Amino acid sequence: MSTTTGDLARFSINQETVRQLPLPELVAACGDLGVTGVGLWRAPVQEYGVEATARLVRDAGLTVTSLCRGGFLTASDPDGRATALDDNRAAIDEAAGIGTDTLVLVCGGLPPGDRDLGGARERIADALGELSPYAAERGVRLAIEPLHPMFASDRCVVSTLGQALDLAERFPAERVGVVVDTYHVWWDDRAPEQIARAGEGGRIAAFQLADWCTPLPAGVLLGRGQLGDGSVDFRHWRELVTRAGYGGWTEVEIFNEALWARDGREALAETVERYRAHVL
Amino acid sequence: MSTTTGDLARFSINQETVRQLPLPELVAACGDLGVTGVGLWRAPVQEYGVEATARLVRDAGLTVTSLCRGGFLTASDPDGRATALDDNRAAIDEAAGIGTDTLVLVCGGLPPGDRDLGGARERIADALGELSPYAAERGVRLAIEPLHPMFASDRCVVSTLGQALDLAERFPAERVGVVVDTYHVWWDDRAPEQIARAGEGGRIAAFQLADWCTPLPAGVLLGRGQLGDGSVDFRHWRELVTRAGYGGWTEVEIFNEALWARDGREALAETVERYRAHVL
Numbered sequence: 001m002s003t004t005t006g007d008l009a010r011f012s013i014n015q016e017t018v019r020q021l022p023l024p025e026l027v028a029a030c031g032d033l034g035v036t037g038v039g040l041w042r043a044p045v046q047e048y049g050v051e052a053t054a055r056l057v058r059d060a061g062l063t064v065t066s067l068c069r070g071g072f073l074t075a076s077d078p079d080g081r082a083t084a085l086d087d088n089r090a091a092i093d094e095a096a097g098i099g100t101d102t103l104v105l106v107c108g109g110l111p112p113g114d115r116d117l118g119g120a121r122e123r124i125a126d127a128l129g130e131l132s133p134y135a136a137e138r139g140v141r142l143a144i145e146p147l148h149p150m151f152a153s154d155r156c157v158v159s160t161l162g163q164a165l166d167l168a169e170r171f172p173a174e175r176v177g178v179v180v181d182t183y184h185v186w187w188d189d190r191a192p193e194q195i196a197r198a199g200e201g202g203r204i205a206a207f208q209l210a211d212w213c214t215p216l217p218a219g220v221l222l223g224r225g226q227l228g229d230g231s232v233d234f235r236h237w238r239e240l241v242t243r244a245g246y247g248g249w250t251e252v253e254i255f256n257e258a259l260w261a262r263d264g265r266e267a268l269a270e271t272v273e274r275y276r277a278h279v280l
Numbered sequence: 281m282s283t284t285t286g287d288l289a290r291f292s293i294n295q296e297t298v299r300q301l302p303l304p305e306l307v308a309a310c311g312d313l314g315v316t317g318v319g320l321w322r323a324p325v326q327e328y329g330v331e332a333t334a335r336l337v338r339d340a341g342l343t344v345t346s347l348c349r350g351g352f353l354t355a356s357d358p359d360g361r362a363t364a365l366d367d368n369r370a371a372i373d374e375a376a377g378i379g380t381d382t383l384v385l386v387c388g389g390l391p392p393g394d395r396d397l398g399g400a401r402e403r404i405a406d407a408l409g410e411l412s413p414y415a416a417e418r419g420v421r422l423a424i425e426p427l428h429p430m431f432a433s434d435r436c437v438v439s440t441l442g443q444a445l446d447l448a449e450r451f452p453a454e455r456v457g458v459v460v461d462t463y464h465v466w467w468d469d470r471a472p473e474q475i476a477r478a479g480e481g482g483r484i485a486a487f488q489l490a491d492w493c494t495p496l497p498a499g500v501l502l503g504r505g506q507l508g509d510g511s512v513d514f515r516h517w518r519e520l521v522t523r524a525g526y527g528g529w530t531e532v533e534i535f536n537e538a539l540w541a542r543d544g545r546e547a548l549a550e551t552v553e554r555y556r557a558h559v560l
Binding site for chain 1: 390394395396397398428429430432433434439440442443466467468469470492494495496497498499500510511512513516
């Protein structure tokens with residue numbers, strides 16, 4: 001087990017990768033495989049209970065590497081904005097409650113009929129100004145995740161690490177960071193220099209992995225592929241974040257119906273093997 | 281008709297937008313609607329015959345604004361490379377044969393198992409070095425089209441105008457230009473400065489329009505939306521290319537099964553109306 005834990009010391013499994021496993025089974029499977037980090041999602045945490053989740057993972061010696069997700073901060077109407085801010089304060093409370101210091105933000109797309117990406121990005125900056133002090137008081141850092149440009153209209157108008165850093169750098173580094181997710185940035189020839197910039201500023205809040213596979217499914221959300229099945233050179237990206245000074249967790253986050261249809265423990269074991277084969 | 285021709289003076293319909301119309305019917309419909317420019321595709325041109333196509337469009341007073349497409353220049357094996365170069369020389373011959381000065385290039389994705397985007401981009405540069413003199417001798421300019429990053433692995437490793445210009449600028453401007461297609465670049469906050477860069481260098485070879493609509497269909501290729509149905513601010517992009525000195529055609533290129541299922545003349549008439557409503 002000590003060998004296993006050794007090479008998995010920085011490995012975290014995002015809960016959504018094996019969503020077929022209820023939380024207690026996920027925690028047990030992590031123990032059996034020597035996995036010591038998990039990224040959690042709000043809905044299953046709420047279902048199991050924030051305090052019960054905190055106790056479960058603490059008793060198992062697991063670190064919660066992130067909570068997914070806050071965000072959706074681009075509403076242009078006052079009611080929509082107030083609702084989003086309330087929901088994000090709740091997400092921050094939940095992050096603090098389960099003992100993670102990182103709340104991943106999917107910042108939001110364009111409101112219906114709106115075509116102004118720049119305006120939407122400014123509304124995100126406004127919202128971060130409101131939320132980041134609240135989060136900091138609770139020991140939680142907001143982590144802006146740039147999403148692949150194919151999500152720009154409906155999920156996240158922040159499409160590149162450069163844009164994410166332009167937003168994050170308006171705030172102190174300990175309050176607002178960025179997520180480097182290979183699935184979202186692998187195509188971007190400017191990402192390496194932006195990772196260096198993020199590292200210099202102490203802004204890399206999370207490093208997430210999924211592979212890029214085609215053809216994409218309808219709606220594209222569930223296209224994230226198992227490590228090794230696609231076009232991403234994971235060692236290249238791991239080296240880039242390491243060279244930028246990142247020493248945190250590497251979280252594997254895959255949304256993939258074929259993976260979800262399988263036995264959850266088997267899917268988790270495969271993910272660990274793929275991590276060893278393609279990332280380490 | 282003169283009014284019609286007036287405001288459609290720079291409007292071109294890409295043949296694939298109304299692929300249900302055989303070439304002679306497309307040409308007739310263009311005449312009826314006052315459309316004076318068409319972008320053609322290799323397969324239907326080959327089917328109708330290059331000389332017959334040239335005669336048909338010339339007799340109708342139509343300008344062929346581009347031929348789609350050459351490219352797929354990323355093969356790493358010598359045979360694949362030679363085949364691609366031969367095919368591109370044929371495409372150049374066809375472009376010259378139908379009397380257009382613009383051959384649009386979809387540069388190609390990653391070969392199977394290859395994860396090196398930078399290497400693939402270099403192979404494109406090599407191929408352009410071979411092809412651009414051949415094209416120039418025939419009065420044809422190669423137009424690098426950056427494709428949306430969601431196509432980076434399987435269709436085109438050139439994902440941004442910045443990357444396209446980095447490639448194009450290795451060659452004389454009259455030999456290699458770039459395509460500004462709203463569908464591919466609308467999300468990119470750096471695209472405006474890259475359009476200015478392209479304009480300064482005389483590199484804008486074509487300006488193409490489609491709207492960004494979600495959810496994307498499986499495979500994503502046929503997601504291009506009718507003007508006005510999605511998130512693209514067309515006037516904004518038209519102003520950007522105009523301000524950059526571009527005075528050429530505006531070609532509407534939509535791949536959309538719902539549009540293809542309709543009466544072709546009706547779909548073309550709607551496209552013209554949408555152009556008036558959302559672009560002019």
